[in-house]
Amino acid sequence: METIYLCIVIFLFVLAVFDLIVGVSNDAVNFLQSSVGAKAASFKTVLFIAGIGVFIGAALSNGMMDIARHGIYQPQHFYFAEIMCILLAVMLTDVVLLDVFNTMGMPTSTTVSMVFELLGGTFALALIKVHGSDTLGLGDLINTDKALSVIMAIFVSVAIAFFFGMLVQWLARVVFTFNYKKKMKYSIAIFGGIAVTSIIYFMLIKGLKDSSFMTAENKQWIQDNTAMLIGISFAFFTVLMQILHWLKVNVFKVVVLLGTFALALAFAGNDLVNFIGVPLAGYSSFIDFTTNGTGTSPDGFLMTSLLGPAKTPWYFLFGAGVIMVYALCTSKKAHNVIKTSVDLARQDEGEENFGSTPIARTLVRFSMTLSNGISKTMPEGMKRWLDTRFRKDEAIIADGAAFDLVRASVNLVLAGLLIALGTSLKLPLSTTYVTFMVAMGTSLADRAWGRDSAVFRITGVLSVIGGWFITAGAAFTICFFVAMVIHFGGTFAIIALIGLAIFSLIRSQVMYKKRKAKEKGNETIKQLMQSSDNTEILELLRKHTREELVKILAFTEENLERTTTAFLHENLRGLRRSMGAVKFEKQLIKQMKRTGTLAMCRLDNNTVLEKGLYYYQGNDFASELVYSIGRLCEPCLEHIDNNFKPLDAIQKGEFSDVTEDIVYLLQVCRHKMENNDYEDFENELRKANDLNGQLSHLKREELQRIQSQSGSIKVSMVYLTMIQEAQNVVTYTINLMKVSRKFQAEE
Template identity: 50%
Template sequence: MEILFFGIIVFLFLLAIFDLSVGVSNDAVNFLNSAIGSKAAPFKRILIIAATGVFIGAVMSNGMMDIARHGIFRPEHFSFYELMCIFMAVMVTDIILLDIFNSLGMPTSTTVSMVFELLGATFAVAMVKIIADTGTLSVNDLLNTEKALSVIVGIFLSVAIAFFFGTIVQFLTRMYFSFDYKNKMKWKIGIFGGLATTALIYFLLLKGVKDMAFMTAGAKEWIDDNTVLILTGSMVLSTAIMQILHICKINVLKLIVLMGTFSLAMAFAGNDLVNFIGVPLSGLSSYTDYTANGAGNPHTFMMDSLNGPADTPVYFLFAAGVIMVTALATSKKTQNVSKTEIGLGSQGGGDEMFGSSRVARKLVRMVISTHSRLKQYVPVRVRTWINRRFDTSQTIVEDGAAFDLVRGSINLTLAGMLIAVGTSLKLPLSTTFVTFMVAMGTSLADRAWGRESAVFRITGVISVIGGWFITAGAAFIGAGIIVLVMYWGGFPAMTLAAIAAIVLLIRNNRKFRQKTEKEQDGTLFQTIITTEDKTQAWELLLIYMTEHKKKFITQALDNYKSIASGFTNDDIKPLELSEKILTKEKAVLKNERRKETLCLRLVNKETAIEKSAWFYLMNNSCMSMTYNLRRMNEVCKEHVENNFRPLPKAFLKDFTPVYSETVSIMDDACDAIEHGSLETITSIRKRCDNVKDRISVICQSIFGQLHGGDAGNLAVTYVYLNLLQETQEMMSALRKLMRATYKLRQNTVAQI
């Protein structure tokens, strides 16, 4: 029996290795985004600084906190077998949830996932015990409800607090510096640098170094007694140092951002490490106690020993540090998660990862309306002065940066301060929640959420916050279900759950790689957005548009084939598939049109004016073709779905040549869109006209049959007419698309 439990402990630690890798990929968003987004240093240098902080924090960590041992449950009322089921369920659920969120690029909280997994698994086992013991035990006997409630409230309260202070502090800071901060520094930078450095030291003292394993009780007491003195001395000394560094032409803001990155990375590893290895270590402690003192019956041996403190061996901490640093340096998912927060906080336009939601639209409309009313009561001079301080046209950002160093400094400094204050007040705040919401608050205060992007940004924030709540619910329910399966299924169920977790991990990683390959064109878009050469911007934009229009025509051709095949062969499956694809295609086209419009703004003014008409004609033609296909598919799908009569052979005989020529034209258009000459484009446009004329003849014949009462079944005739007319309209749109394509490549605007 003991060998089986030993196998479970080994598997828990194997999962912990994966958990460390996956968790670091997700929580890297906490300490990397501000440095990456503001381009404070090259990416490799930022990773080295963060990795150093992670390793030092991990090795010097206390490695254990009470919540993993007795913060959620009361171990004296649980047997060794019950706790093994709980720990196993927590690890399996945690690894699956975190990997799914990483693959989606959604930052989630390891604290939330672990707390709710422990809570869900413990609650499920507690209910079984209460029912089995017929009233001997109560919920309060089994669950540490007061501690659990305080953790949950503190975690979710941090969302509103971080967003509020992020907005207020960044607003005041921007008023202090303005966007043209390099010309406004002088003596200001010393004070700002002193405040930021003091805040980071305060953060390290209360949230980082103070909880490290090497800190003695006397050292902690001395820090508590002399905190004010330490901070005052730090403020004076760091202000002087920062002012001297500025005089020596050293960029103090970059230094602050890198210091903040190191501080958050160190504190994260030193305190949040328990989220990854706390459960396996608790399982190991339980197993050690069971083998030393157990009577051989895991169902009756109670785990009172977990109420006591435990120290983690240094080699565990060292190994954890190595794994975390390796994951941080090699994981592509780290960059994927970081992309979400940086994109939502970008000062300029960019690739909006999220669509538009009804809630976001109403919020934006309400804010605009409220702002219009309130500004009437603000004096004109005050409004003018504020607008001058917030003149984003004077923004100074590093090449390729999403926002400036001032905001990057505030993101890290304020996040550290809030976490430190929460720690001093004994509030268990989530580092993920705090850092993300501070970043969102600072971007709002910086007017990064303009009217053209506010809806998308708010939708993104709502999606991320919703993801956190989904994490909590999924963790609670998932762990509860899995623990019951293990509790009643025994070792076979545990083995199956472990295999299922590994299979899901492999599948999710494959999907992530496929998704990454599909998003490679994002690099070209970012290159266009960040280039300062207007001539190069137009050349790159042409390449970008050409690639996407080729993909669009290829996709449109595939959909047209599926619709025609589904209708003529009375097959519903191709029509259902096309419906899903076309629904997504509309959103893709809208997003691409927005991105291309942003790029067009960066092009030389004369070129942009000359090409704009053809630019918009091309995009409108694509959208028209999509609507044609959707209307075709909707009518054909309804007809086939209702099992109405299939298309008569007489109609099919007339339609086949039209279908073949349409497919041939679209296929040739896909090849010609990149390098097609004037003659080729003209030929394709004439062929479009020929197909339109042929369809008109067929439609006239059908109208005559309808008038004479010889058209046969009316239901299938109307669907057939719709297919023909939408094909005709699609050829008109393709004709315009080809013309616009050629005009965009021309150096003149001569008529075709």
């Protein structure tokens, strides 16, 4: 029996390794977003500094481990077998859940996932125990007070982080303005002194007060001399920052890099429990059972020992630090998650990754009404003065950066303070929630959410927050059922669930690689946005346009054939699939037009006047192709969904033949555009004219049938619509090829 549980403990540690890797991939955004977004240093330098912080924080972490031992469940009422069941369910759920979010590029909370997984697993076993006992209640088995305080701390931190991020950034911008280099003659010393003192105080005095190297004597001495330490630190760092400023050192960069180190250290100290706390609790339980449970079955040995404080061996902390640093430096998914957060916080407009939702539109309208109301009550002089402090055209932003160093400094200092404060209070605040909401608050205060981008940014923020709630619900629900399966299924269920988890991780990795391969086309637009050479921009725009228009032609080809085939065979599922594809493609068209317009703005006036018309016409014809497929599919779907009479054999044969010819024309045009080869294009022009002639002939024949009343009027209506939209597809395809040839032509 001990052998089985030893294997479970070993497997828990194996899962912990994977959990560390996927967890760091998710949480890297917390401490890298600001320094990467502001380009405070090279990416390798930022990673090196963050890696040191993560390693030190992990190696010195110990105080938070009690959350996994007795923070959620009451171990004195659970037997060894039940505790192992809960812990195994938590780890199996956690690894898979975090990997799914990383693959989607959505930042989520490792703290929330662990807490709600523990709640879900404990609730499952508690229900079973309460059902079989006359004395125990749920309150005896679940630490409801602690669980509630943890949950409240997590969600309240969202509002607190956003509010203080907005407030502190607004004050910082009023002091420094966007042209901060002209406004920091003496204020930079005070700002630097406050920032560095805050970082040092919370990092060393608060954030690490429960670390393994802190003795009772050290804690008491620090507590007795707190005021003196703060005063000396503030005076020293204020003078030091002024000297560095006189030496032409950018103090904001110093603050950002030090803040990155501090936040990485606080992250490791606060969140390490999320990755190894559960396996360590399992290890302690196993040691206690094998030492003191001789002659007792796993179902009869109570785990009272878990009520004691955690004493984590140094080699576990050291090993966890090494794995975290390795994951930080090598994970591509970490970069994907960072991109989502940086894009939502960037100062300028660009390619928006999220669409628009009714909630976002309502919030924007409400905010504008509120802003206008406040503006009317302010004196004109104050409004003019504030406008001089928020002139975004004077912003000093590094090449390729998303925002400036002032905002990056506020992000890091404020997030570090809140997280370290949570650590000192033994509250497992979500570092993801705090850092993300601070970043959103500072970007709002910086007026980064303009009228043309606010609705997209708010949609993105709401999507991320919605993902957090999904994390909580999914973690609780999945772990609840996994714990139930393990409890009733025994060894067989454990093996099956382990196999399922491994399959899920492998499948997730394969899907991620496929998705990244599809996104390679976005590299062209990224290069375009970073280039400043007009000739290079034009060539990249031509390449990007070819890539996008080829996708449109491929979409038209696929869905014209699918819609026609599904309608002729009365395949309702195929028609619904085509309709769904049209809705999705319409969103991509909007995004393509927006991105293309931003790219066109980077060309000089002569090039825009010469090539711009062809570019915009190409986008319009591409849009019409998508809308034509929609207008073709919609009546076909309604016709089949209502079980109306199908086309007769003659109509099916006629339209089927002409559709094959149109699909072939689309294939030829797509290959020509893909290869940028428009030779012998006159052949396609003649073919298109012939096809339009055939379709006109079909239309006349159908009108004659209507006049002779030889068929169903509903069938005739849908058939005429199909002919008309097929003609539109042919016409728009040829027009698209014509303007594309002119846009791609070298003068």
